[in-house]
Structures are given as structure tokens and as C-alpha cells.
Amino acid sequence: MTTYEKLSADPALTVSVKAMLRENADAVxxxxxxxxxxxxxxxxxxxxxxxxxxxxxxxxxxxALTLEFCRLFGGTDEAALPFAAAVEMIHTFSLxxxxxxxxxxxxLRRGRPTNHxxxxxxxxxxxxxxxxxxxxxxxxxxxxxxxxxRAQAAMLLSEAAGCAGMVRGQIMDMxxxxxxxxxxxxxxxQARKTGALIRVSAQLGVLAAGKSADGPEMAAAVSFAEKxxxxxxxxxxxxxxxxxxxxxxxxxxxxxxxxxNTFLSFYTVEGALGEAARLTAEAVxxxxxxxxxxxxxxxxxxxxxxxx
Amino acid sequence: MTTYEKLSADPALTVSVKAMLRENADAVxxxxxxxxxxxxxxxxxxxxxxxxxxxxxxxxxxxALTLEFCRLFGGTDEAALPFAAAVEMIHTFSLxxxxxxxxxxxxLRRGRPTNHxxxxxxxxxxxxxxxxxxxxxxxxxxxxxxxxxRAQAAMLLSEAAGCAGMVRGQIMDMxxxxxxxxxxxxxxxQARKTGALIRVSAQLGVLAAGKSADGPEMAAAVSFAEKxxxxxxxxxxxxxxxxxxxxxxxxxxxxxxxxxNTFLSFYTVEGALGEAARLTAEAVxxxxxxxxxxxxxxxxxxxxxxxx
Numbered sequence: 001m002t003t004y005e006k007l008s009a010d011p012a013l014t015v016s017v018k019a020m021l022r023e024n025a026d027a028v029x030x031x032x033x034x035x036x037x038x039x040x041x042x043x044x045x046x047x048x049x050x051x052x053x054x055x056x057x058x059x060x061x062x063x064a065l066t067l068e069f070c071r072l073f074g075g076t077d078e079a080a081l082p083f084a085a086a087v088e089m090i091h092t093f094s095l096x097x098x099x100x101x102x103x104x105x106x107x108l109r110r111g112r113p114t115n116h117x118x119x120x121x122x123x124x125x126x127x128x129x130x131x132x133x134x135x136x137x138x139x140x141x142x143x144x145x146x147x148x149x150r151a152q153a154a155m156l157l158s159e160a161a162g163c164a165g166m167v168r169g170q171i172m173d174m175x176x177x178x179x180x181x182x183x184x185x186x187x188x189x190q191a192r193k194t195g196a197l198i199r200v201s202a203q204l205g206v207l208a209a210g211k212s213a214d215g216p217e218m219a220a221a222v223s224f225a226e227k228x229x230x231x232x233x234x235x236x237x238x239x240x241x242x243x244x245x246x247x248x249x250x251x252x253x254x255x256x257x258x259x260x261n262t263f264l265s266f267y268t269v270e271g272a273l274g275e276a277a278r279l280t281a282e283a284v285x286x287x288x289x290x291x292x293x294x295x296x297x298x299x300x301x302x303x304x305x306x307x308x
Numbered sequence: 309m310t311t312y313e314k315l316s317a318d319p320a321l322t323v324s325v326k327a328m329l330r331e332n333a334d335a336v337x338x339x340x341x342x343x344x345x346x347x348x349x350x351x352x353x354x355x356x357x358x359x360x361x362x363x364x365x366x367x368x369x370x371x372a373l374t375l376e377f378c379r380l381f382g383g384t385d386e387a388a389l390p391f392a393a394a395v396e397m398i399h400t401f402s403l404x405x406x407x408x409x410x411x412x413x414x415x416l417r418r419g420r421p422t423n424h425x426x427x428x429x430x431x432x433x434x435x436x437x438x439x440x441x442x443x444x445x446x447x448x449x450x451x452x453x454x455x456x457x458r459a460q461a462a463m464l465l466s467e468a469a470g471c472a473g474m475v476r477g478q479i480m481d482m483x484x485x486x487x488x489x490x491x492x493x494x495x496x497x498q499a500r501k502t503g504a505l506i507r508v509s510a511q512l513g514v515l516a517a518g519k520s521a522d523g524p525e526m527a528a529a530v531s532f533a534e535k536x537x538x539x540x541x542x543x544x545x546x547x548x549x550x551x552x553x554x555x556x557x558x559x560x561x562x563x564x565x566x567x568x569n570t571f572l573s574f575y576t577v578e579g580a581l582g583e584a585a586r587l588t589a590e591a592v593x594x595x596x597x598x599x600x601x602x603x604x605x606x607x608x609x610x611x612x613x614x615x616x
Contacts, residue, residue: 036471042493046471046479090441097437102429121410122482125433126475129405132437133398133470136444140462147456154448154462162441163344163354167434171354174430185350 003288004281007301017302020295024067024084025060027077031085035134049119049127053092056110061232061303062087062201065225068296069205072287073217076208082142083153083204089135090161091197096128098170132161139204149207156207160200169193176261183266187230194236195229220287227283228300231276235304237262238272243308273304280304311596312589315609325610328603332375332392333368335385339393343442357427357435361400364418369540369611370395370509373533376604377513380595381525390450391461391512397443398469399505404436406478440469447512457515464515468508477501484569491574495538502544503537528595535591536608539584543612545570546580551616581612588612 007013032054039047063084070080099106099114100121106114116124140154159165169192172181176189202225203218211217241264263272284297315321340362344355371392378388407414407422408429414422424432448462467473477500480489484497510533511526519525549572571580591608595601 038472039476042483042487042489042497043476043479045483046476050471097433100433102433123479125405125408125410126478129437129440130471130475133440133466133475134472135466136448136462137466137470137472140444140448140459140466147454147459150459151448151455151462154444154459158441158443158445158448162445163358163438164346164442164445167438167441168347168351168354170434171431172350175350175353179350181350189350 002281002285003294003297004284004301007284007294007298008277008305010298013298013302014305017298020068020299021059021061021064024064025057027067027081028060028063028084028088029055031081032088035085035138045119045123046127046130049115049123050131052118053096053109053115053127054089054131056112058110060088061299062091062197064299065198065201065296066205066208068299069202069221070208071205072290072292072296073206073209073211075205075210076144079142079144079208079210080205082138082144083208084201086135086139086153086157087197087201087204089131089138090157090166093128093132093135094161094166094197096124096131100124103170135161142208145208145210149210152213153204153207156200156203156213160196165192165196165200166194169196173260177259180265181261186261186263186266189261190230190233191226194233195226198229198232199225201225217290220290223286224283224296224300227279227286228303231279231283231300231304234263234267234272234276234279235306237264238269238276239306239308242269276304310589310593311602311605312592312609315592315602315606316585316613318606321606321610322613325606328376328607329367329369329372332372333365335375335389336368336371336392336396337363339389340396343393343446353427353431354435354438357423357431358439360426361404361417361423361435362397362439364420366418368396369607370399370505372607373506373509373604374513374516376607377510377529378516379513380598380600380604381514381517381519383513383517384452387450387452387516387518388513390446390452391516392509394443394447394461394465395505395509395512397439397446398465398474401436401440401443402469402474402505404432404439408432411478443469450516453516453518457518460521461512461515464508464511464521468504473500473504473508474502477504481568485567488573489569494569494571494574497569498538498541499534502541503534506537506540507533509533525598528598531594532591532604532608535587535594536611539587539591539608539612542571542575542580542584542587543614545572546577546584547614547616550577584612 036047036050066084067080096115098104099109100116107117136154139157140150142150169189172189173193202221206218206221280300283300287293344358347355374392375388404423406412407417408424415425444462447465448458450458477497480497481501510529514526514529588608592605
């Protein structure tokens with residue numbers, strides 16, 4: 001039995017991963033909760049808008065990857081937490097901007113009205129901008145790691161989020177609304193749109209543990225993250241057609257509504273879930289030999305089998 | 309005669325400052341021109357939109373400050389250029405987002421249609437996001453300086469641009485459209501909205517020259533930049549009522565149209581220009597004792613007397 005098969009057959013897996021995610025979420029939320037508390041009378045709305053989205057919950061998968069990869073390779077939570085907070089800030093900014101009327105025009109996110117529905121478009125735009133920019137203050141200001149690690153983390157985060165990564169994925173996604181993409185193009189789109197941030201979350205954990213950007217630990221973490229990132233998106237596309245809005249805490253069926261290219265243009269639901277399982281098994285194999293990797297492997301299996 | 313008086317009386321000042329700005333602009337544009345050239349068929353629009361605004365000219369005052377402060381304190385252009393490019397990228401992103409319909413809804417910028425008028429709101433939003441994020445890749449990836457300088461630069465840039473700086477200034481500005489601000493509140497607004505980025509432009513030049521963040525050079529540069537930043541904004545408010553759209557390359561009279569608080573709520577045009585001159589004289593005094601500071605002093609005088 002492979003590690004993947006063992007984990008997939010474990011009835012306690014969901015319980016233990018949910019507990020692990022909760023524990024990591026608590027740790028990163030304690031950091032996030034210290035932010036955006038300084039506003040005076042003329043500008044308190046900015047803090048409110050930032051906190052509204054930043055503290056809205058969610059699975060906090062990205063910071064969990066940062067924390068878990070740092071622990072896996074012998075680093076401290078103290079070193080990983082600022083990076084974990086920074087990736088979650090970038091993720092939250094991207095959600096706020098994605099939901100704007102000129103983008104997906106969504107009303108519901110994590111079970112609540114979207115940021116611009118509550119604060120208006122201008123404040124939502126600025127809250128997103130501010131959070132994206134502030135992430136670098138948090139990452140580059142991580143005094144628990146040496147200066148070269150801080151600088152490298154800021155650089156990787158910028159590459160993952162900006163026009164080399166997530167933002168370019170968004171543009172490809174929009175292009176895809178009026179053009180049919182090939183499977184390879186769709187994979188590239190997703191590697192950028194959601195994959196790049198998942199990947200850098202793992203990378204920053206490895207860096208926080210003091211491992212080199214060129215070492216075998218980094219290579220293993222990157223392969224793992226790329227595979228679970230793609231699996232994550234495939235499952236997301238499936239859930240967009242099979243789950244309810246209540247399960248997801250956001251509008252569903254919106255991919256079809258926006259005429260988006262999804263993996264279901266290339267796979268049946270069953271085929272897509274099989275592909276996600278295959279990628280997850282490969283991901284588990286990438287890091288399975290490192291002692292203590294069972295937590296990350298369990299996370300990968302949980303994500304591929306999730307129902308929200 | 310003080311340095312300020314001498315410079316103000318110099319008939320050749322405008323010509324020499326314009327040449328200096330042109331020279332610095334050429335240097336930073338050579339760096340900016342290497343960016344946003346990688347797009348494939350599905351995403352070329354992102355590069356076009358970024359280049360449209362990034363290469364649209366403008367005085368390039370912020371990168372000039374970075375380059376000139378680096379030179380003043382003995383650094384190389386090689387060390388300053390990535391930082392100079394990064395501040396101009398943050399500035400350009402802020403202009404793209406400011407012009408969006410949910411913000412100032414402007415049609416004209418630097419004499420051309422605004423980014424969203426050409427590329428649509430979604431692409432303009434993403435081009436702004438991407439450029440803001442990419443600035444940190446450029447700053448933190450400045451291999452001509454040591455790692456601690458790279459990390460510090462990324463941190464200062466983030467503080468200046470994000471919710472501690474420029475973005476908070478924007479929120480205060482919006483608040484001011486429906487509330488009357490005091491002169492002190494307006495100064496704080498401007499210190500954040502435009503001042504913070506001018507200040508960090510100078511700071512990054514000092515860091516690029518290898519000077520400490522706590523040393524006398526940094527203190528002098530910060531004081532100089534804060535004073536010229538405020539003078540710059542006061543003159544901007546004056547030009548918004550006295551200049552033509554042709555002179556400015558953007559819509560004028562828009563402050564009144566948006567019911568914005570401006571310094572002309574507190575000063576007459578003559579009084580405002582006097583205040584700008586007073587601040588400029590103080591700025592010149594902050595750095596005038598450093599040999600070679602005449603170029604920066606001339607820039608300060610030019611900016612306070614500019615007509616566009």
C-alpha cells in the first residue's frame with residue numbers, strides 16, 4: 001500500500017486534517033488580527049474593509065502550507081508566521097479584486113456579502129491594493145530570518161502574485177471567456193492563477209526553515225505544491241457544478257455563467273476527480289520520504305477529496 | 309544670498325533641471341522598457357496595458373530623486389536604478405487605479421486616454437495590480453546592493469505605498485469629498501497620498517548609496533523629501549485651478565468637481581505659492597551643506613515654480 005492509498009483509506013483523515021488546518025489558521029489569524037487597527041476618524045473604513053475580508057475565515061490552506069513546510073524542514077513557527085500572513089494577505093486581496101463588478105461581479109464570498117457590496121467599489125479597490133502592498137512589509141520585515149531570506153521571500157512572493165504569476169493567470173482567464181483554450185493552455189492558466197500562490201506558500205515555508213532556494217527540499221516542496229495546486233483547481237471546477245452555494249460559501253455555477261474554460265471541458269466529473277487523485281498521489285510521493293511529511297500528505301489527500 | 313535665493317534667481321535653472329530630469333528619465337526608462345515583453349497569445353494585452361502607462365512619459369520626478377540621492381551620497385547608478393524603477397512602477401499603478409471609474413473616473417492622463425479607456429476596466433485593474441506587485445520583485449531583486457538593503461527597501465516601499473501610506477491617503481481623500489478637513493488633516497492626507505512615495509524615493513536612493521537607515525544622510529533626505537512633497541502638492545492644487553488641460557496633460561478643475569479638499573481652501577493662490585516657496589527654501593537648507601547637492605536643490609526650486 002502506498003502512503004497515498006493508506007491515507008485515502010483512513011477514516012479519521014478528515015478529522016485530523018481539519019484539526020491541523022484549524023490550528024494553523026488560529027496561529028496565522030493571531031498575526032492577521034494585529035493588523036489594520038490604526039485608523040483615525042477619517043480613515044477607519046480602510047481598516048474595517050481590510051479586516052472584513054482578512055478575518056472572514058476560509059480554510060487558510062496557503063498559510064498552512066507555509067507553516068507545515070517550515071516545520072517539516074526543522075524551522076520555527078516564529079520564522080514562518082510572517083510569511084504565512086503575507087501569502088494570506090495576497091490571497092485575500094486577490095479575492096476582493098476578483099469579486100469587483102468589473103471582474104467576476106460576485107455578491108457572495110465565504111458566506112457573506114463581498115467586500116464591495118459592504119464598503120463600495122472604491123474602498124474595496126483600495127483595501128485590496130493596500131493589502132497586496134502591505135504583504136511585502138510583513139514578508140520583508142520578518143526579523144526571525146536572515147536578511148537574504150527576507151529579500152528572497154519578497155522576490156518570490158512578487159513573482160508569484162504579479163504579472164509573472166497570478167495576475168497573468170487572471171488575464172488568461174478573461175481571455176478564455178471569449179476563446180476556447182487547449183488543455184495545456186488551461187493548465188498554464190491555472191498554474192499561474194491559483195498555482196503560483198500555492199507554490200510560493202510552500203516555498204516560503206522552506207525558506208523560513210533556512211533551506212536553500214536550490215536545494216532538494218525546495219525542489220520537493222515545489223513539485224508537491226505544483227501538483228496539489230493543479231488538483232485543487234480541478235476539484236474546484238468540479239465543485240462549481242456539483243456543490244451548493246451553501247457548501248461553498250460563494251456563488252456556484254459561475255464558471256459556466258461567465259463562459260469560463262474549466263477542466264470539465266476536457267474531463268467528465270469522474271475523470272476529473274480521477275486526475276486530481278492521480279496528481280495527489282504524485283504529490284505525496286514527492287515528499288513522502290521526509291520524516292514528518294504525513295501531515296502535509298494528509299492535507300493533500302483531504303484537499304483532493306474535499307466537498308467545499 | 310541663500311542657496312534657495314541664488315537658485316530662484318538663476319535664469320538657466322529651468323533648462324538645467326529639465327536636462328537633468330531627461331537624463332534620469334532616460335536611465336530609468338531603459339530599465340522599465342525591458343519589462344512586460346513576455347506575453348503569449350492569450351495574455352499579450354496585460355503587457356500592452358502595463359507598457360501603455362509605464363512608458364507614457366511624465367517628469368519621472370520620483371526615480372530622479374532615487375538616482376540623485378544615491379549619487380549625492382556616493383552610490384552608483386547601478387545600485388539605484390532598480391529602486392528607481394520600482395518607485396515609478398508604484399506611482400504608475402496608483403495613477404491607473406486613481407483614474408478608474410469607481411475612483412476619479414478620469415478620461416485623460418499625460419495627454420492620452422486613461423488606461424481603462426483603452427484596455428477596459430478589468431485589464432486596467434489587473435495591470436495596476438500586477439505593476440504594484442512587480443515593483444517588489446524589482447526592488448527586492450536588486451543584486452547590486454547587499455541583501456539587508458534589498459529587504460529594507462522592499463519594506464520601506466511597502467510602508468510608503470500600502471495602508472500605512474499612499475492607500476490610506478486615498479481613503480482620506482475620498483472621506484474629504486463629503487467632509488471638511490482641517491489644514492492639519494489635509495497635510496496628513498497629502499503626506500500619505502503623495503508625500504509617502506516621494507519620501508521613499510529619496511530614502512531608497514540613500515539606501516542604495518550604502519548609507520544607514522538611521523544616519524544623518526537619511527534624516528536629511530527625509531526632511532528634504534517631506535518638504536518638497538508638501539510643496540509639490542500645494543503647487544498641484546494651484547495648477548488644478550490656474551493651468552489648462554493642455555499644459556497638464558490631464559483633466560483640470562477636477563478637484564473642485566469632486567468637491568476635494570485642497571490647499572486653496574486655506575490659502576489664496578498667492579499665499580499657496582508663498583508657502584510652497586517657504587517649504588522649498590527649508591528643503592534646500594536640509595541638504596545644502598552636502599557637496600553636490602546643487603542638482604537636488606535646483607530640482608526642488610524647479611518643482612515649486614513649475615507650470616505643469
